[in-house]
Amino acid sequence: MSNKRKVAVVGAGPGGLAVSMLLAAQGYDVHIYEKQSFIGGRTSKLTLGEYTFDVGPTFFMMPSILEELFQAVGRNLHDYIDMKEVEPLYTLKFGEHTFSPSRNKEKMLKELEEKFPGSSAGYEKFMELEGEKFEHVTKLLQQPFTKLTDFITGNMLRALPKLNALDTVYGRLSTYFDDERLKYAFSFQSKYLGMSAWECPGTFTILSYLEHKFGLHHPIGGVNQLCEAMAAVIREYGGHIYTDTGVKKVLVKQGRAVGLLLENGEKVNGDDVVINADFGHAATNLFEQSDLKKYKRENIEKRKLSCSTYMLYVGVNKPLNLPHHMILFADDYRNNVEDTTKTMVLSEDPSLYVHHPSKLDPTLAPQGKSVLYVLMPVPNLQADIDWDAERENVRERILTLLEREPELKDIRSSIEEEKIITPLDWQNEMYVYKGATFSLAHSLDQMMYFRPHNKFDDVDHCFLVGGGTHPGSGLPTIFESARISSNLLINQYEKKKSYFSKNKGFSQEESSVWK
Known part of the structure; x- marks a missing residue:
């Protein structure tokens, strides 16, 4: 042609x-x-140097x-x-409590009953009903919406009863789970959209469903x-x-x-x-x-814009025994999310996402060394935060939190290479409007x-x-x-x-x- x-x-x-x-x-x-x-x-x-990272x-x-x-x-x-599948999906840490979800149903149900007794029925209900929702949502994601009449389609009419659009992600998950930590384990994905689970439309519970149904994959x-x-x-x-x-x-x-x-x-x-x-x-x-x-x-x-992220990329001069994906939840997670998305201040009690791909992918660091990627959700540049002043303060806060992990207790002394990206850097170096990493809300x-x-x-x-x-x-x-x-x-x-x-x-x- x-x-x-x-x-x-x-x-x-x-x-x-x-x-x-x-x-x-x-x-x-x-x-x-x-x-x-x-x-x-x-x-x-x-x-x-000799270390390779994904930026986003x-x-x-x-x-x-x-x-x-x-x-x-x-x-x-x-x-x-x-492409390599990651197993388990990730490790979630709520203080001393650790939860490692798996796409393997047998492993997942066992993990749920060990960590959250009586919760497996809610999980099976979640997978069933969210799967039905996904089947309808998929058709809407594949069609253009260029005029209002695009809402008047068979796909939309069939999907509407399943969308939970007037509910929130957190509210929807409360119909499946009683334990707050489990609700957080299935709702943190709303941050992929840069939003709070207490405000994000309930439609987006399909994000956690997709992880559990199709897995997470790492390209070498x-x-x-x-x-x-x-x-x-x-x-x-x-x-x-x-x-x-x-x-x-x-x-x-x-x-x-x-x-x-x-x-x-x-x-x-x-x-x-x-x-x-x-x-x-x-x-x-x-x-x-x-x-x-x-x-x-x-x-x-x-x-309305998404939140932003503070990024810390470090090359570490030793092997690390860490999960591929790990999330360290704030003690008061809801307050942490509201700091980031509503009151627009730097949280005193932040959550962190830690990515350690070196074990699965040896191409990213020299033998015997590791790459570590740390993401902290923060407000976008609509907030009154002086990032030139806070750049090093946030770095110290992150390293202090990491050092609570036994495997990372001396992380400062092991860093060979390092780069920071703040919301201001997202705007000025990567041309992201207002540093809103996930674009429009x-x-x-x-x-x-x-x-x-x-x-x-x-x-x-x-x-x-x-x-x-x-x-x-x-x-x-x-x-x-x-x-x-x-x-x-x-x-x-x-x-x-x-x-x-x-x-x-x-x-x-x-x-x-x-x-």
Whole structure:
């Protein structure tokens, strides 16, 4: 197949790479412009001396979605990626109480009865009812919402009774579990959306269901390797990726995107523009405000944002006997969450996520050494926090908490390499609007039709992909956004359905074209 239409893509994050891979395989002339010297955005690789880290996501959930995208372009994901399942899923620590959930049902039920006697029936009910919800939600995540009538579909009408949209994640989990710690164990995933479980719509209990149903997976070399794999396929199909090539403006003529003005002064034309830059940053920086109507700067400032994160990456000069994923819960977890998302202050009693992939993946550190990634949820830059002043204070607080763990009691003396990313760094170095790491919040008034549309409202022939558009943040949903946006772009030229309109990609006959 051949299609000479040129698509200019702003940003080489996972969404931009996925949509570019789909379009390049269809014959579009794809050109990706990336401001950084590396690809991946928040899903990129960080190298400190001999140590390698993922900057953002540290696991991949539901690899079947990415497998389908690769299948749709005539490729096998596993020819590019070596994926390992993580078992147990993670270790959760509530003071001295430890809980290690497993995808293995027999192990999970045994762990539940040992740690939370009488709770296994609630877990089985959770898996049954949330599984039913997931079946309905999936169809909504795969369709575009570009007009209000998109709500009036059979899929939506069948899904509504199952969505629990007017409940909260915490409230929904209270129907399954009595122990507060168990509710936290199945609700902390709302932080993947940058939200509080006490405010996040009850629909999103499916996040913990997905972990327990499909597992968590680690690509050897880090989650960043998913981006490297897509970049390889893009180049195989003749697409172009330009790093160190920032975009200054989207060029708009008579309401239509016609190309890009690069920071180096060069103008590049495009029949279509796809924006993978952080949505808040793009709307407030990459357009002339006179070209916008719905998403002018003052309207973006009214949008609800996710929380941010303080990141500490350290290379440690010894092996560590730690779980792959570990969460240290605050003693007063609800207050900690409210500090982060509501009162917008630094919590005196924080929670930490600790990632230690070295045991499963020896490629990340020299033999006998380890990488350690620590994430502390913190308020975004709407809060009145001086991050230049707090940068070292928070580091000390994190290290003090880590040193409570027997395996990490002398962690300070073992650090060889180190990097910190604060909310201010997310904004200034990674171009994340207000440092809101998980983009726009996923409140009811910012979901589906009420989220920025995959086909950008304000400018024709301009499309969005990534966490700031439908269906939302998180790698699986970002890849779904790529599938939706590529369909919309293709279908504006073709009356027939695009080759990606079916969930499983090309038919066997269509796939053979690409082999």
